[in-house]
Amino acid sequence: MSSALSTQVGFLIRRSMLRTLRQPAAVIPSITFPLILFGINAGGLAAAAQIPGFPADSYLDFIFAFPFIQGALFGATMAGGDLARDIETGFLNRLSLTPVSRVALLAGLMGGVVGLALLQGLVFVTVGVLAGVQFAAGVGGVAVMLVLMALTALGFGGLGAWLAVRTGSGEAVQGAFPLFFVAIFLSSVNLPRELIAVDWFRAVATWNPVSYLIEGMRSLVITGWDPTALALAFAVAAALVVLGLTAAAAGMRTRLGRT
């Protein structure tokens, strides 16, 4: 990266982080909401660990991947909303008048997404460990979990940014949030796929890429180092990142519209 480009990207990441961190009303729900749902699920479904064939001793460990995925989704939706607001207010036009490249604009935005994801992830790990979650893969597992979460946030963030540049509306980005939410629940988030009794649901969860992200993260907690689960998770995350960023970059080209 040339020094001019890295300065640009650095400033844009800084801006994206500052704008987020200076709005506690936006950051706090992105941390507390996943934790609340985690608590409700962990307590309400604790008995599920007694289903014959359940892969973990404790449901707390099993469900711990959930806040990471939901948190990533939250942060990414915020980033999409932020970009949409830049379009609505004309701030993006202002940026377009500078020699800044599309890549730098996108990198700045995504840098903010990843930064927030890591912040959320660290809080989740801390709360989880305090609540008694044990990482079978140890400290290295925590690091890999955070990397997977950051990649997931990056991928979802790309899709959020794509929606923002396509629609130019913060409402449209917010409106898509429940769709992502549904995608999380129609996966193996609450029970392992082999314990989903209803055929069509199991089929949906098997085709749903979110299942593999969750299973990869979960393996670090309940199994240890599971090469297959991790390979699948990283493959899905990478595909999501490529898809999200390509769509966002293409959309950005149209939206910038500058000659």
Added chain:
Amino acid sequence: MDEPNTGPAIEVEQLVREFKKGPRAVDGIDLSIARGEIYGFLGPNGAGKSTTVLMLATLLPPTAGTARVGGFDVVSEGAQVRARIGAALQEAALDPMLTGREHVHLQAALHGLRRAERRRRADELLERVGLTEAAGRKVGGYSGGMKRRLDLALALVHGPSILFLDEPTTGLDVQSRTALWDEVRRLATDEGVTVFLTTQYLEEADQLAGRIGIIDHGRIVAEGTPAALKAEMGAATVEAVPADLARRTAVADVLEQFGEPVGASDSRVAVRLREGPQGLTDVVRALDAQGVAVASLQLQMPSLDDVFLAKTGRSLEGSRAEEPDHDAQPEPAPA
């Protein structure tokens, strides 16, 4: 740099912009604006002012026609154009969560200024627009006038030679407006910056612009210096209100010796003075000689509103509130 030093700062031929739904926002305009000139682009909401600015600033591709800004084509040489222009667009688009100084630093970094230069430039610009004290505060707490001033500072970060100001004083109080006018004048006079200013305020165009173009429904309907445009409207008018309404006819008889009647009503009489403003003393003497008393007597010079009325059939001042804002935020047509 391959800077073409000769020729006009802005040169536009038959520029057109169509949107998918709706009429032509800009319908074949021609412009030639000299370096260092302040050009006022005057028209009601929806006339096509902002669309023109977006095209000249390379943010919106024209449907047809050509435009050169700073000697470069806005379509094929966008980057060169952008390097030479600064723009304060209508929205005063700022991030409420960043401080004024952070805005200037961000803008300067994106323009590729080095660290020391960024600092120097930020101090200088914030000082110039009177925001030094407020520089550390978040923009969300700024007043409308402060936002506009910051907007101007941001447009100037990279020392552009051509400045686009899209309705820079809309919604500002008189004081902020005057301060902004002073700064724009200073830029043109001291630094030789070409200013392309859109406005829906007649007074602003009159005060600030060396030349004015009146745009209506996407077409330029009149162009010239404010004085020339007003002169086109002809002589001054004098308007009298009789002290005793019963003697209105007597007043009218006197006044009509000095010019053609215009826009009279039951309570007042007005004529366009054949001899120009000098004729007023003769009017007073004649009224006195006839022994007709008047409650008021006013001399009115032709205004830009008269020009606007004559060229478009509407009064600009009256049309402002009713026109829908067609061109405020045009959607770029996705490919």
Added chain:
Amino acid sequence: MSRSSFSAVALAVAWRALHNAVTRPALILPSIIFPLFFLVAFAGGLSRVGDVPGFDFPGGYTAFVFVWIVLQSCAFTGAFMGFNIAADFESGFSRRLLLAAADRRGILAGYVITGLVRSTFTALLLFVAALVSGMRLEGSLLDLLGLLALGWLANVVGTLFALGVALRMRSVQAGPLLQTPIFLLMFLAPVWVPLDLLSGFVGAVAGFNPITFAVEAGRSLIAGSATGLPLGYGLLALMALVLTGWALTGLRRAEAAG
């Protein structure tokens, strides 16, 4: 104030709110889609939870979660009513209502009626969806009506709570304050397993949550073994009574604020 002006106001407000819901379905869609989605996610994804040792509900897992989903959807339909009134305040419509209504308590009653109609609609839709997805019914028609009555009570509780909040805040910014308490109350109950299989924090809280007893009463009805009904209905009725005061004082606040 006469009885007739109260009911006239109530019916007028209800007519207008229902008319709104029918002409702008996008507004009420979330309150229908969420419970249907819960039904799909719980009955479809979690059915093996019924195999946990000690889980012996006679009606099967779909019936087990169906009861909670009905009560949840009724309570949330009530909470969504708060959005209506908050939005009415932002648009100035509520001020006109307050001026025009001879008996302003009728306005509250109007929203309650609207909530009841809408929640009945959603509950019937859920019932059909649950039958289609294979729910077994052990209880009689009377038991089913008993479940619907529990849903109505939950709906009135939700509506009165939301009215109290909305009348105090008078802005759609109140959104999270309308939903979050009801969300927590509903989820800190035996959602997926019976009370005695809950553990930890959720288990501890659920033991004191009135919703727990309403859910258990509803589950006993659908299993055809009605038990714990007085506690289930009684606690909801008590909540409704307390929240009537909350909504009426909210109305006074709104009146005082003009």
